[in-house]
Amino acid sequence: MHNAKQPLLVIENLHVAVDDKQILKGVDLTIYPGEIHAIMGPNGSGKSTLAAVLAGREDYTILQGRVFFDGKDLLEMSPEERAAAGLFLAFQYPVEIPGVSMLTFLRTALNEIRKSNGEEPIDTRTFLQRVREAAQLLGLGNDFLQRAVNVGFSGGEKKRNEILQMAVLRPKLAILDETDSGLDIDALKIVANAVNSLFGTIQSYLIITHYQRLLNYIEPDYVHVMYDGKIVRSGDKTLALELEAKGYDWLRSETLSSIELPSTTT
Amino acid sequence: MSEDLKIIEEVTGSDYKYGFVSNIEEELAPPGLNEEIIRFISQKKNEPEWLLEWRLKAFRAWQKMKEPKWANIHYPPIDFQSLHYYAAPKKQQRPKSLDEIDPEIRRTFEKLGIPLEEQKLLAGVAVDAVLDSVSVATTFKEKLAELGIIFCSMSEAIQEHPDLVRKYLGSVVPYNDNFYAALNSAVFSDGSFVYVPPGVRCPMELSTYFRINAAKTGQFERTLIIADEGSYVSYLEGCTAPMRDEHQLHAAVVELIALKDAEIKYSTVQNWYPGDKEGKGGIYNFVTKRGICKGPNAKISWTQVETGSAITWKYPSVILLGDNSVGEFYSIALTNNHQQADTGTKMIHIGKNTRSRIVSKSIAAGKSNNSYRGLVRVLKKAENARNYSQCDSMLIGNRCGAHTFPYIEVENKTATVEHEATVSKIGEDMLFYLNQRGIPTEEAVALIVNGFSEEVLQHLPMEFAVEARKLLAISLEGSVG
Numbered sequence: 001m002h003n004a005k006q007p008l009l010v011i012e013n014l015h016v017a018v019d020d021k022q023i024l025k026g027v028d029l030t031i032y033p034g035e036i037h038a039i040m041g042p043n044g045s046g047k048s049t050l051a052a053v054l055a056g057r058e059d060y061t062i063l064q065g066r067v068f069f070d071g072k073d074l075l076e077m078s079p080e081e082r083a084a085a086g087l088f089l090a091f092q093y094p095v096e097i098p099g100v101s102m103l104t105f106l107r108t109a110l111n112e113i114r115k116s117n118g119e120e121p122i123d124t125r126t127f128l129q130r131v132r133e134a135a136q137l138l139g140l141g142n143d144f145l146q147r148a149v150n151v152g153f154s155g156g157e158k159k160r161n162e163i164l165q166m167a168v169l170r171p172k173l174a175i176l177d178e179t180d181s182g183l184d185i186d187a188l189k190i191v192a193n194a195v196n197s198l199f200g201t202i203q204s205y206l207i208i209t210h211y212q213r214l215l216n217y218i219e220p221d222y223v224h225v226m227y228d229g230k231i232v233r234s235g236d237k238t239l240a241l242e243l244e245a246k247g248y249d250w251l252r253s254e255t256l257s258s259i260e261l262p263s264t265t266t
Numbered sequence: 267m268s269e270d271l272k273i274i275e276e277v278t279g280s281d282y283k284y285g286f287v288s289n290i291e292e293e294l295a296p297p298g299l300n301e302e303i304i305r306f307i308s309q310k311k312n313e314p315e316w317l318l319e320w321r322l323k324a325f326r327a328w329q330k331m332k333e334p335k336w337a338n339i340h341y342p343p344i345d346f347q348s349l350h351y352y353a354a355p356k357k358q359q360r361p362k363s364l365d366e367i368d369p370e371i372r373r374t375f376e377k378l379g380i381p382l383e384e385q386k387l388l389a390g391v392a393v394d395a396v397l398d399s400v401s402v403a404t405t406f407k408e409k410l411a412e413l414g415i416i417f418c419s420m421s422e423a424i425q426e427h428p429d430l431v432r433k434y435l436g437s438v439v440p441y442n443d444n445f446y447a448a449l450n451s452a453v454f455s456d457g458s459f460v461y462v463p464p465g466v467r468c469p470m471e472l473s474t475y476f477r478i479n480a481a482k483t484g485q486f487e488r489t490l491i492i493a494d495e496g497s498y499v500s501y502l503e504g505c506t507a508p509m510r511d512e513h514q515l516h517a518a519v520v521e522l523i524a525l526k527d528a529e530i531k532y533s534t535v536q537n538w539y540p541g542d543k544e545g546k547g548g549i550y551n552f553v554t555k556r557g558i559c560k561g562p563n564a565k566i567s568w569t570q571v572e573t574g575s576a577i578t579w580k581y582p583s584v585i586l587l588g589d590n591s592v593g594e595f596y597s598i599a600l601t602n603n604h605q606q607a608d609t610g611t612k613m614i615h616i617g618k619n620t621r622s623r624i625v626s627k628s629i630a631a632g633k634s635n636n637s638y639r640g641l642v643r644v645l646k647k648a649e650n651a652r653n654y655s656q657c658d659s660m661l662i663g664n665r666c667g668a669h670t671f672p673y674i675e676v677e678n679k680t681a682t683v684e685h686e687a688t689v690s691k692i693g694e695d696m697l698f699y700l701n702q703r704g705i706p707t708e709e710a711v712a713l714i715v716n717g718f719s720e721e722v723l724q725h726l727p728m729e730f731a732v733e734a735r736k737l738l739a740i741s742l743e744g745s746v747g
Contacts, residue, residue, distance in 0.1 A: 055698075055702050056701070058694070078701070080701045080702075080704050080705060082702075083704035084704050088702075091699065091702075094699070095695050095698075095699040097696060097699075097714060097717055098718065099716070099717030099719070099720035099721070100714070104713070105713070108709065108713055109700075109705055112704045112705045112706065112709065113704035148717065165703065169703065169704070
């Protein structure tokens with residue numbers, strides 16, 4: 001079924017280090033439009049590093065490997081070029097921008113992306129309509145849009161705000177980096193519902209999570225298990241359930257018997 | 267909201283866009299300063315004898331004074347004898363109507379976005395345009411006159427309203443107040459004059475646009491604003507200058523007098539030429555601004571956005587004499603490249619229940635140096651005086667400096683004085699977050715700085731706030747990456 005389509009994201013043999021410490025040790029992953037992928041794995045396995053490298057964060061050294069996004073060499077692009085190309089990262093730790101209202105921020109971001117793609121700035125009415133719909137989808141009031149970006153937001157509000165931004169910017173690929181962590185069950189359902197209802201507008205998701213919980217509400221086509229900088233197992237959604245039932249220790253003791261393991265892990 | 271975006275779009279070229287020179291025939295006094303020059307200026311302006319005497323007293327006082335050295339700024343000594351102290355567009359008489367203005371001057375102000383034709387003016391703003399030392403046009407005069415409001419050039423006020431000028435000139439900033447104020451008192455050539463009669467609320471913003479054009483001149487304008495009992499006026503001041511290789515001196519004096527129940531709101535967007543990236547040229551902006559809340563319940567509010575000048579040295583202050591009077595100071599000072607700023611305020615509490623509020627935002631980029639210097643003084647009789655000061659600094663890059671020098675002198679135990687200060691840097695995390703949302707670094711910095719300055723920007727009248735936001739973005743171009 002894939003063959004007719006061009007893959008959206010191709011990661012080939014990616015090796016990455018931070019401060020001389022190698023974190024990713026050969027990651028391969030291909031995501032086609034219309035797919036939802038989940039990456040699971042214990043803390044320190046390299047999940048968030050992968051997300052950061054894809055988004056273009058500095059401080060990482062690419063040792064080896066290639067990444068293509070929509071046919072273009074992703075690693076050659078600046079973070080803003082990646083965003084303009086349609087790659088979005090929902091941050092695990094969103095950043096506060098004092099004095100800058102959500103509306104100003106969203107409009108600036110949207111218009112910068114449009115400008116990069118040779119489009120006119122969005123007209124005010126369309127913009128406001130899109131933002132209000134997104135806020136409603138995330139259960140956030142209009143007054144939320146007047147507040148300064150992430151300033152004084154609760155942990156749950158910050159996470160919902162990431163998804164709000166995703167809903168307004170409408171990327172091709174959204175990477176959700178532990179968006180579920182710190183969310184209570186109600187907020188989790190709201191987020192999952194928003195992610196599901198935007199699927200289609202947003203072509204593909206890469207969901208990074210430590211727990212299976214979110215995957216009860218967002219059904220992935222593929223689940224990958226990351227361990228010590230590599231994807232060690234891939235499967236369908238039942239893999240997530242298996243992991244949930246058996247824990248990561250199970251991976252270490254059984255599945256990974258052939259892989260060299262550190263003596264202690266958390 | 268939409269302003270931010272417009273600004274970002276407009277930020278393209280990174281040069282000082284007001285740096286053109288107008289080709290106007292100027293009448294210059296010979297360089298140097300002596301009593302002859304002062305007599306020349308006074309005679310040129312057909313001034314009464316008392317004013318000449320006042321100028322000469324100031325000159326004699328100035329000769330005995332030394333240039334102040336306490337500010338956190340550094341520059342080679344100024345040769346005061348090499349400057350021209352009078353420059354004016356050559357014209358026999360002040361134009362009787364706007365139609366008579368030299369088309370070149372008119373074009374100059376049009377280039378600056380200051381149309382002099384009244385019908386084209388933004389509704390609700392009356393403009394006095396000062397080129398070099400002389401006021402060239404004042405708009406909306408007749409309309410204001412119907413309400414008894416006087417808005418004219420200082421030269422005109424001296425001729426038409428000598429009693430008011432004599433009563434108030436030098437009453438807030440005495441001729442011997444400080445080195446530059448004394449110099450200004452001796453040689454000031456023009457400026458704006460405003461008088462708002464009792465109980466009148468000025469229906470439009472009054473605005474003066476200052477432009478230095480001639481080379482090797484000092485600009486010494488003098489502004490006097492009097493708000494009589496129960497009146498209100500909002501006054502805006504904007505400034506630009508051509509790009510020239512040598513430094514130019516600007517030493518203005520502004521005096522504000524708010525009588526009982528009166529309110530004066532004074533806003534400045536200062537964008538004098540800051541010099542080039544290597545620190546060559548630029549204006550030395552050594553300005554004395556002070557207001558007095560003379561009667562009870564008076565209020566004076568200073569708002570300033572300082573982005574220009576090679577060196578800025580100014581402390582818009584309020585003397586809170588009347589009981590229950592209020593003084594406010596909202597400031598954004600942005601320095602980039604080799605700019606230096608030492609700016610802040612003085613709040614002098616004399617009356618009972620007087621209140622003051624200081625919000626200062628300093629932004630330093632490049633190799634610039636940015637200091638906040640403020641004095642809060644509560645005198646013995648100032649029962650229940652209250653002050654709140656907040657000084658925030660933001661650093662962009664590793665080669666700039668931000669400093670805060672708060673002075674607090676309290677002589678009355680019932681006073682409440684609060685001071686808060688923060689220093690922040692634009693962090694990688696913040697930039698990456700904005701980059702990831704598609705916002706390139708330069709625009710991201712502008713957004714962050716605008717956000718940082720928001721608390722002050724919201725005190726500016728709307729059109730001015732738009733201009734100020736643009737200026738902040740433009741002034742920071744090339745400061746990162």
